[in-house]
Amino acid sequence: PPSCVQPDMYPGNCWAFKGSQGYLVVRLSMKIYPTAFTLEHIPKTLSPTGNITSAPRNFSVYGLDDEYQEEGKLLGEYVYDQEGEPLQMFPVMEKNEDAFQIVELRIFSNWGHAEYTCLYRFRVHGKPA
Numbered sequence: 001p002p003s004c005v006q007p008d009m010y011p012g013n014c015w016a017f018k019g020s021q022g023y024l025v026v027r028l029s030m031k032i033y034p035t036a037f038t039l040e041h042i043p044k045t046l047s048p049t050g051n052i053t054s055a056p057r058n059f060s061v062y063g064l065d066d067e068y069q070e071e072g073k074l075l076g077e078y079v080y081d082q083e084g085e086p087l088q089m090f091p092v093m094e095k096n097e098d099a100f101q102i103v104e105l106r107i108f109s110n111w112g113h114a115e116y117t118c119l120y121r122f123r124v125h126g127k128p129a
Contacts, residue, residue, distance in 0.1 A: 032126035063100035099129030
């Protein structure tokens with residue numbers, strides 16, 4: 001089963017970080033060849049404010065050999081669309097032959113919230129190495 005940052009999708013029940021930039025490092029249960037990533041936020045209709053400005057916008061995903069690695073292997077650069085479906089899938093863009101057990105999600109901006117950014121779910125899809 002995919003690993004989740006949060007087990008449910010209630011508004012406010014998210015992993016939030018200050019500002020619009022942050023990162024998350026995920027250790028998978030085994031080494032995989034990543035094929036895609038899924039990012040999920042609540043739909044606008046569930047938001048108490050009617051908007052999701054705290055949703056991530058520009059982000060990149062990297063594969064790491066270990067958690068102490070400064071610069072991982074870029075797997076893709078993406079934009080989460082606030083007007084799109086709550087769950088959005090992003091294929092690996094940078095083809096490589098490496099398998100990874102550690103994946104880093106780096107968020108560079110959100111959709112305008114001045115104080116924080118919220119991440120509800122991040123999944124890594126792939127084939128076992």
